[in-house]
Amino acid sequence: MKGKTCRETAKHASLAILLAVMAVVFISPVPAAEAAVQAVYYASPTGSGSSCTQAAPCSLTGVRDKVRTVNAGMTGDIAIELRGGTYTLTAPLVLDYRDSGSNGYKVIWRKYAAEAPVISGGQSLSGGWLLHDSTANIYKKTGVTSRFRQLYVNDTPAVRARIPNRTDTETFGPYYDTVSADPAAKTYTVNKSEIANWSNLAQVEMAVQPHWYHNRLRISSFTTDSGYSYVSFQTPEANSAFTKAASFYASNAYHWENAYELLDAAGEWYLDTTANTLYYKPRSGENMATAAVTAPQADTLLQLAGTSTSPVHHVEFSGLAFKYTGWNGPSSSGLVATQAVRPINGIAVPAAVQAAYGHHLRFIGNTWSSIGANGLQLRIGVKDTQIVSNHLSYVAANGIVLDDNGARDPAAADRTENILVGNNTITRVGQQYSNGMGIVAYFIRNSVIEHNSISYGPYTGMQIGGQSCSCESGMADNQIRYNDVHHMLQLHDDGGGIYTLARQPGTWVFENYVHDIARSPWAMGSPVAALYLDNYSQYITVEHNVVSGIGTGAQSTYEQTGIGAANNTWLNNGTQDQTVKDQAGVKAGYVEPIMGSSSSAAAVNENFNSSATGSPPAGWGFNTSGGTVTVQEVPSAADKSLLVSKPASADSVAAEKSFAGISGISAVEVRIRPEQTANWKMAPYLKDSSGNTAVSIAFDGGNIKLYNGSVLETVGPFTAGVWYTVRIVSDTDTDRFDLYVNGVLRKRSAAMRTAVNNVGKVLLSVGPGHTGAFYADDVTVSSP
Numbered sequence: 001m002k003g004k005t006c007r008e009t010a011k012h013a014s015l016a017i018l019l020a021v022m023a024v025v026f027i028s029p030v031p032a033a034e035a036a037v038q039a040v041y042y043a044s045p046t047g048s049g050s051s052c053t054q055a056a057p058c059s060l061t062g063v064r065d066k067v068r069t070v071n072a073g074m075t076g077d078i079a080i081e082l083r084g085g086t087y088t089l090t091a092p093l094v095l096d097y098r099d100s101g102s103n104g105y106k107v108i109w110r111k112y113a114a115e116a117p118v119i120s121g122g123q124s125l126s127g128g129w130l131l132h133d134s135t136a137n138i139y140k141k142t143g144v145t146s147r148f149r150q151l152y153v154n155d156t157p158a159v160r161a162r163i164p165n166r167t168d169t170e171t172f173g174p175y176y177d178t179v180s181a182d183p184a185a186k187t188y189t190v191n192k193s194e195i196a197n198w199s200n201l202a203q204v205e206m207a208v209q210p211h212w213y214h215n216r217l218r219i220s221s222f223t224t225d226s227g228y229s230y231v232s233f234q235t236p237e238a239n240s241a242f243t244k245a246a247s248f249y250a251s252n253a254y255h256w257e258n259a260y261e262l263l264d265a266a267g268e269w270y271l272d273t274t275a276n277t278l279y280y281k282p283r284s285g286e287n288m289a290t291a292a293v294t295a296p297q298a299d300t301l302l303q304l305a306g307t308s309t310s311p312v313h314h315v316e317f318s319g320l321a322f323k324y325t326g327w328n329g330p331s332s333s334g335l336v337a338t339q340a341v342r343p344i345n346g347i348a349v350p351a352a353v354q355a356a357y358g359h360h361l362r363f364i365g366n367t368w369s370s371i372g373a374n375g376l377q378l379r380i381g382v383k384d385t386q387i388v389s390n391h392l393s394y395v396a397a398n399g400i401v402l403d404d405n406g407a408r409d410p411a412a413a414d415r416t417e418n419i420l421v422g423n424n425t426i427t428r429v430g431q432q433y434s435n436g437m438g439i440v441a442y443f444i445r446n447s448v449i450e451h452n453s454i455s456y457g458p459y460t461g462m463q464i465g466g467q468s469c470s471c472e473s474g475m476a477d478n479q480i481r482y483n484d485v486h487h488m489l490q491l492h493d494d495g496g497g498i499y500t501l502a503r504q505p506g507t508w509v510f511e512n513y514v515h516d517i518a519r520s521p522w523a524m525g526s527p528v529a530a531l532y533l534d535n536y537s538q539y540i541t542v543e544h545n546v547v548s549g550i551g552t553g554a555q556s557t558y559e560q561t562g563i564g565a566a567n568n569t570w571l572n573n574g575t576q577d578q579t580v581k582d583q584a585g586v587k588a589g590y591v592e593p594i595m596g597s598s599s600s601a602a603a604v605n606e607n608f609n610s611s612a613t614g615s616p617p618a619g620w621g622f623n624t625s626g627g628t629v630t631v632q633e634v635p636s637a638a639d640k641s642l643l644v645s646k647p648a649s650a651d652s653v654a655a656e657k658s659f660a661g662i663s664g665i666s667a668v669e670v671r672i673r674p675e676q677t678a679n680w681k682m683a684p685y686l687k688d689s690s691g692n693t694a695v696s697i698a699f700d701g702g703n704i705k706l707y708n709g710s711v712l713e714t715v716g717p718f719t720a721g722v723w724y725t726v727r728i729v730s731d732t733d734t735d736r737f738d739l740y741v742n743g744v745l746r747k748r749s750a751a752m753r754t755a756v757n758n759v760g761k762v763l764l765s766v767g768p769g770h771t772g773a774f775y776a777d778d779v780t781v782s783s784p
Contacts, residue, residue: 035105038076041066042112044083057083060093060119067107068098074105082320084115088122092300097307101314106362111319121298121352122152122324122370125278129288137281138263139288144271144278147328148295149432150372150396151269151278153286155294157370157394157431161262161270161279162207162255163194170490172434172458173253175522178208179228181249183242188217188231188249195222195229198259200274205330206231208254211524212459212494214435215241216335237334240345253491253522296326296372299350306357308381308413316362317353325352326372327396339495340440340463341374341397341433342406349397351377354404357413361385368392368399372432378416380405386420388592393425396432399454400424403442406466408502409474410443411639412607412778419447423590426454434458434491442466443474443502448593453484453585458491460532461514465501468536470564472725472742475504484585485530486516489554493523496532496558498545505539505727505743511546513584518551529558531573536564539743543571546580567745603659603666604762604781608640617642621658626651627766627773634673634775641673641777644681646766654682654765655776661689661758662732662783668762669727673775677702677720681774682765686728689760694752695728695737699774706739709751715739716746723777732756 047057052066101107111117132140151158164174179189206217217233263270269280306312329347336345351374368375375392392399403416430436438454439462454461485497497514514530530547547556559565611617611631622629627646634641646653672683686695696707703714730737735755739747764776
C-alpha cells in the first residue's frame with residue numbers, strides 16, 4: 001500500500017468496497033500549516049492568581065478561567081503552556097462549552113518548551129513507615145484513611161496481596177481453578193484447601209475470569225465439607241455473577257485477593273480499612289525510609305463536559321502526561337464485567353481523560369501511565385476528533401474507548417463519528433481488570449483506526465462494534481488498517497487480535513499485521529483468533545492482513561456464523577507480504593489522513609431537528625399542489641423528520657434538495673418510514689443538476705422497488721410504520737449504482753435510468769394517481 005493513493009488502492013474494487021474509503025481523503029504529503037497564535041497563557045504546579053503570564057503563572061483552573069474571558073472572538077489559536085512538574089488533583093479539571101475555541105481556532109493545552117508537566121491523581125504515602133514484622137519483612141504505615149486499589153513504589157506497580165502469588169507478568173498467574181458453580185444458589189464450589197477464614201473476610205475478593213468475563217466478587221460466607229468449600233458473595237455483584245448455565249463457571253481461573261494473611265511475597269501490599277493501616281513487603285533494593293510510595297486519589301483528571309446543545313469544541317491537548325488515577329467502585333459494589341470491562345452489575349467505569357458531546361478535539365503526543373480504570377474515553381456524541389501519537393501503558397482496564405455510551409443505532413446527536421485513532425502505542429492494558437482491551441470502539445462510524453501498536457495484554461487487542469442483533473446498528477464505513485497487534489489474549493479466550501461485532505457496512509479491515517497470538521494455559525474452550533468476526537458481524541471486508549506466529553489452540557481467522565456473522569468478505573488473508581509487516585504500527589514522521597467532517601464535509605447533512613414543527617424546512621424546494629411537506633416531531637420532539645403527505649390522487653407533492661453536482665462516486669442515504677403499503681412513494685429519486693432522473697427507489701405495494709435501467713425490479717418487502725435506511729452508492733462514470741437497505745446490499749451494479757454526468761438532486765415525492773404519506777429523516781449526501 002505504500003505510496004498509493006486512495007483511488008489507486010480501490011480502483012479494482014466494487015462500489016461496496018469503495019464505501020470503506022469514502023470517510024477520508026487520503027494522506028496529505030504536507031501537514032497543514034498551524035494557525036497564528038493570538039495569545040499565550042501559562043500555568044504551573046504552584047501557580048495562583050489570574051495574571052497567567054510566564055512570570056506569574058496560574059493554576060490549571062485559574063488559566064482555564066482566564067481564557068474564558070478572551071476566547072469569544074478569536075483571531076488565532078490560544079495556547080495554554082504548562083510548566084514542568086506535577087499538578088496534583090483530587091478532582092478533575094472540568095472544561096465545557098465556555099472553554100472552546102471560536103471562529104475555527106483552537107484553545108491548545110500544551111507543555112512548555114522541553115519541560116514535562118504531569119497531571120497526577122496520586123497522593124504521596126512516602127515516609128512514616130515502620131517495620132511491623134521483622135521475620136516476614138513487612139512494613140506498615142498507620143493513619144491511612146484514603147481508599148484505593150492500586151499502589152506504586154518507586155513508580156513500579158505493587159501487587160495487592162493474593163493467593164496464589166503472582167509470578168507471571170503476562171498471564172498474571174498462576175491461578176486456582178473453580179470446581180463448579182450453582183447458579184440458583186449463587187455459589188462457587190472450590191477445593192477446600194484453597195480458602196481459609198481470613199481476617200476481614202468481607203473485604204476479600206474472588207477475582208475470577210470465566211471466558212470473556214472478569215469478576216471481582218466479595219466474599220459473604222462459605223461452608224465446607226470433606227473436600228470442597230461453597231462460597232457465597234455479597235450483593236449487588238452476586239445477583240449478576242451467575243446468569244449463565246453452570247458449565248460456564250466450571251474450571252474458571254481465579255485467585256483470592258486482599259487479606260493480610262496473603263501478604264507473603266515481595267512487592268505485595270494490603271490496606272486494612274478497619275484499622276486505617278497500610279502494609280507492604282518491600283522488593284529487593286527498596287528502602288521504605290526513602291521509597292516514593294504513591295496511591296491514587298482521583299479517578300478522572302480531565303473531563304470535557306459538553307452537552308448535546310452546548311458541545312465543547314476546538315480544544316487540543318499536546319505533550320501532557322496523565323498519571324496515577326484510581327477507581328474504588330469494585331471495593332464497595334464488587335464487579336461483574338463482560339468483555340472490555342463492561343459492568344453488568346450497575347456501576348460505571350471512569351477514565352483518566354473523558355469527553356462527552358464535543359467536536360474538533362485533539363489529543364496529540366500525550367502519555368497515560370499507572371491508570372486505575374480506562375485511559376481515554378469518548379463517551380457520547382463526540383465527532384471530528386483526532387487521537388494521534390499518544391502512549392498508553394500500565395492501564396487497569398481499557399486503553400482508548402470510543403462511544404462508551406454503547407447504545408446501538410444512536411440518534412444523530414449522540415453518535416461518535418469521524419474519529420481518527422492513529423499512530424498510538426498501547427501496551428500493558430487490562431492490568432487489574434483482565435478483560436480490558438487496547439482499543440474499544442462501540443457504535444462508531446466514518447472513523448479510521450490506523451498505524452497503532454497494541455501489545456502485551458490478557459485479552460483482545462481491539463474491538464470494533466458492540467453487542468447487537470441482525471439489524472441496523474448505526475455503524476458504517478470504518479477503516480481498520482496498518483495496525484500492529486501482538487502478544488494479546490495472554491489469559492482469556494473468545495477474543496481476537498482484531499475483533500468485530502455488529503452490522504457495519506463499508507467497514508474495511510485492511511493490511512494489519514497480527515502476530516504472536518496463542519491460547520493461554522488458563523483459557524477455557526472458546527475460540528482464540530488473530531482476526532475474529534463475532535456475533536452479528538455483517539458486511540465487513542477483511543482484506544490482505546498478515547497473520548503469523550499463531551500458537552497452539554489459536555486460529556488465524558474465525559467467523560461466528562452460528563450467531564449471525566454473515567455477508568462478510570475475506571480476501572487474501574493468507575499473505576505474508578513483507579510490505580504489510582514493514583508499514584504496520586507506529587511510524588516516525590506519521591502524517592494524519594485528512595478526515596472529512598461529520599457535519600460540514602457532506603454535500604447534504606439534514607436531520608430537520610432545527611426546523612420549525614409544522615413548516616417546510618429551509619433550503620428545500622417544494623411542490624404542494626396535491627398535499628403538504630412539513631417537519632413533524634416524529635419520532636420525538638428532539639428527533640424530528642420530514643412528512644410528505646398526499647391525501648388525494650390528483651396532482652403531486654414533492655420535496656427536492658439540490659446541491660453542487662457530484663461526478664463519479666457518491667453516496668446518498670435517507671431514512672424512510674412509509675405509512676401505508678399501497679401506492680407508489682418516490683423515496684428517494686436521484687437526479688442530475690438538470691433534473692434528469694438517474695436512480696428511482698420506490699416503496700409500493702408492500703415492496704421496495706428500483707429501476708434497473710428500464711426494468712422495474714423488487715428487492716424486498718417492507719412494513720408500514722417501520723423505519724428503513726436506504727443507501728445508494730452510485731458512479732456516474734459507469735452509470736451504475738448499489739442499493740443497501742438497513743445495511744444489507746439489496747442490488748449490486750444496477751443500471752441508472754438515464755446516463756448522467758453528476759448527481760445533484762434528491763427527490764422525495766408522491767406523484768399523480770397515488771395517495772399516502774411517508775416520513776424522511778437523516779438525509780446525507782457525500783463523496784470521496
